[in-house]
Amino acid sequence: MARTEISEYGEFGLIKHLTEGIKPMQPSTKKGIGDDCAVMDFGTKKVLMTTDMLLEGIHFNLEYVPLKHLGYKAAVVNFSDIYAMNGTPTQITVSLGISKRFSVEDIEALYSGIRLACERYGVDLVGGDTCASMTGLTISITCLGTAAAKDIVYRNGAKLNDLICVSGNLGTAYMGLQLLERERLANAEQPDFAGKEYLLERQLKPEARRDILESLRKAGVKPTAMLDVSDGLSSELLHICTQSGVGCCVYEDKLPIDYEAAALAEEMNLNIVTCALNGGEDYELLFTCSLDDYEKLIPVDDLYIIGHITKPEYGCNLIGRNGEELPLKAQGWNAFQS
Amino acid sequence: MARTEISEYGEFGLIKHLTEGIKPMQPSTKKGIGDDCAVMDFGTKKVLMTTDMLLEGIHFNLEYVPLKHLGYKAAVVNFSDIYAMNGTPTQITVSLGISKRFSVEDIEALYSGIRLACERYGVDLVGGDTCASMTGLTISITCLGTAAAKDIVYRNGAKLNDLICVSGNLGTAYMGLQLLERERLANAEQPDFAGKEYLLERQLKPEARRDILESLRKAGVKPTAMLDVSDGLSSELLHICTQSGVGCCVYEDKLPIDYEAAALAEEMNLNIVTCALNGGEDYELLFTCSLDDYEKLIPVDDLYIIGHITKPEYGCNLIGRNGEELPLKAQGWNAFQS
Numbered sequence: 001m002a003r004t005e006i007s008e009y010g011e012f013g014l015i016k017h018l019t020e021g022i023k024p025m026q027p028s029t030k031k032g033i034g035d036d037c038a039v040m041d042f043g044t045k046k047v048l049m050t051t052d053m054l055l056e057g058i059h060f061n062l063e064y065v066p067l068k069h070l071g072y073k074a075a076v077v078n079f080s081d082i083y084a085m086n087g088t089p090t091q092i093t094v095s096l097g098i099s100k101r102f103s104v105e106d107i108e109a110l111y112s113g114i115r116l117a118c119e120r121y122g123v124d125l126v127g128g129d130t131c132a133s134m135t136g137l138t139i140s141i142t143c144l145g146t147a148a149a150k151d152i153v154y155r156n157g158a159k160l161n162d163l164i165c166v167s168g169n170l171g172t173a174y175m176g177l178q179l180l181e182r183e184r185l186a187n188a189e190q191p192d193f194a195g196k197e198y199l200l201e202r203q204l205k206p207e208a209r210r211d212i213l214e215s216l217r218k219a220g221v222k223p224t225a226m227l228d229v230s231d232g233l234s235s236e237l238l239h240i241c242t243q244s245g246v247g248c249c250v251y252e253d254k255l256p257i258d259y260e261a262a263a264l265a266e267e268m269n270l271n272i273v274t275c276a277l278n279g280g281e282d283y284e285l286l287f288t289c290s291l292d293d294y295e296k297l298i299p300v301d302d303l304y305i306i307g308h309i310t311k312p313e314y315g316c317n318l319i320g321r322n323g324e325e326l327p328l329k330a331q332g333w334n335a336f337q338s
Numbered sequence: 339m340a341r342t343e344i345s346e347y348g349e350f351g352l353i354k355h356l357t358e359g360i361k362p363m364q365p366s367t368k369k370g371i372g373d374d375c376a377v378m379d380f381g382t383k384k385v386l387m388t389t390d391m392l393l394e395g396i397h398f399n400l401e402y403v404p405l406k407h408l409g410y411k412a413a414v415v416n417f418s419d420i421y422a423m424n425g426t427p428t429q430i431t432v433s434l435g436i437s438k439r440f441s442v443e444d445i446e447a448l449y450s451g452i453r454l455a456c457e458r459y460g461v462d463l464v465g466g467d468t469c470a471s472m473t474g475l476t477i478s479i480t481c482l483g484t485a486a487a488k489d490i491v492y493r494n495g496a497k498l499n500d501l502i503c504v505s506g507n508l509g510t511a512y513m514g515l516q517l518l519e520r521e522r523l524a525n526a527e528q529p530d531f532a533g534k535e536y537l538l539e540r541q542l543k544p545e546a547r548r549d550i551l552e553s554l555r556k557a558g559v560k561p562t563a564m565l566d567v568s569d570g571l572s573s574e575l576l577h578i579c580t581q582s583g584v585g586c587c588v589y590e591d592k593l594p595i596d597y598e599a600a601a602l603a604e605e606m607n608l609n610i611v612t613c614a615l616n617g618g619e620d621y622e623l624l625f626t627c628s629l630d631d632y633e634k635l636i637p638v639d640d641l642y643i644i645g646h647i648t649k650p651e652y653g654c655n656l657i658g659r660n661g662e663e664l665p666l667k668a669q670g671w672n673a674f675q676s
Binding site: 002003004005008009017019022024025026028029040042043044045047049050051052053055056057058059090091093095096097103104105115122123124125126127128129131132133134135136138140142144146 | 340341342343346347355357360362363364366367378380381382383385387388389390391393394395396397428429431433434435441442443453460461462463464465466467469470471472473474476478480482484
């Protein structure tokens, strides 16, 4: 039998390959695979559903990630997927695979983080599965959410001349990870995080940008396409452009960069723009909206217009500080690669 | 910091411990933790949600479980949880953690089993997450289902004098596993499964008993309490009795036992009644219903009345062939035990 290595496909390629040709059969299924969430219709409101799996050694390293933070993050990244559809997260189930290395206190700490996230975001933990594992810790969370049909924002609605906006800042979570890795390798008795607490927080305890959705609602702006930045800006912009059948143009000097992150990048000889484009795990909202909404966007706090949607033949490009055009590439993150 | 071993709690104890005091906040949450499924209300129908995680080396051994069967089973056990609430499964999400040992063809085989199960049961695969793992294969599936509010059957509705019924037969999946293990240890070039195909099928490719629910609907019987037998009859009966605040009495000579399973048990020096009580993975439906439904139950195919509900002070007992009373114990399956 032929053997194709999973690394040849990569994460997205494999999912696409495996789910090709799957067609919904249930009348209640309004949207299946291909966005942040599935969408179901069971009555007056649409139900959104999303799921995320975190594996020890791949997604987290317990040498520097406290279990409570890990639980918090595992829940929040799911909420972020629901917000990225302009929905409200309502319920989660939590499945854990736990090796003998872990004590009850360890799992309590993990759960306390999950529960804290649920409390803060008003989400119910409604079930799950807890089982032994041979090695390490596995966390799989599924989240449901609701939205009125007219409010849901997919990835495929970006139109020519739409503005491209992003919340918060980019590359910061990645710099937090670099910092943790550096201190781990330095193996110092007391890691030196002074003045860099914000970077750590972005990596260890990200928040979902519910506040941005509220601001947009108040401002009367409905995005035309939206997702959350989990794999890096380049990769997410390519998702929007591919699914909307458009091109895009974003400007290097418009990318929101945190100054602590920039300082650390310089210290570590990293290009902060590359980190912003490909770093991932920022969980900021990236969306497009009509040019007509420009005036309404200006007063919205912590939101940045970074470019605009173009014709598809233009492609997806970054305009550098000197006006040079650089095609965006989905470097993303491919843990299947050896 | 104190260290309590997870084995001291066991599977159910740990879940109970971790979820103690969690209260639903969303008005749409009608039932959270504590049954086969969570129940949500989003409009005209109730939405059911359940999740199951399978880990290599704990729940399956790929030395003798074909990946396609594994995928089929991983989906069906979730459907079984929805049927056990008297609902209809409608959507699943599938999360996979995959080590480098696996090829694309391997994962295709796994997915083909999942997709076959979805087709047979009319369920939509609506999303998921696929990621690399350091070791082995992890499968986490979450299933949604729907039911009219008046149709949902919980675990806590059993009443004094209710009949206790079970579908199919018990202990057969466990004997299938014993057979697979025996042949694996014998390490013969060609394992000897002749005449025992049914046992293998029960272990490797179980079905969810949708047919029984249809029969009950036609017969005009609505169970008062129900669940699916995943951890063994004893453990499941104790769930019903604890949550309903009743006792029970089941009869050894009424337990439905498959003759192939009984023959193999004798051959392997195992007590088939113990296997039926504690074996697990049969995915049969166990339910209680009013004594008034007795006449309606008789014509239902593949359904067996094995006992009745008693006052709580009687406890939960098995009446042996010689009239002796044996208290039921949740031996279940505790993979956390060393």
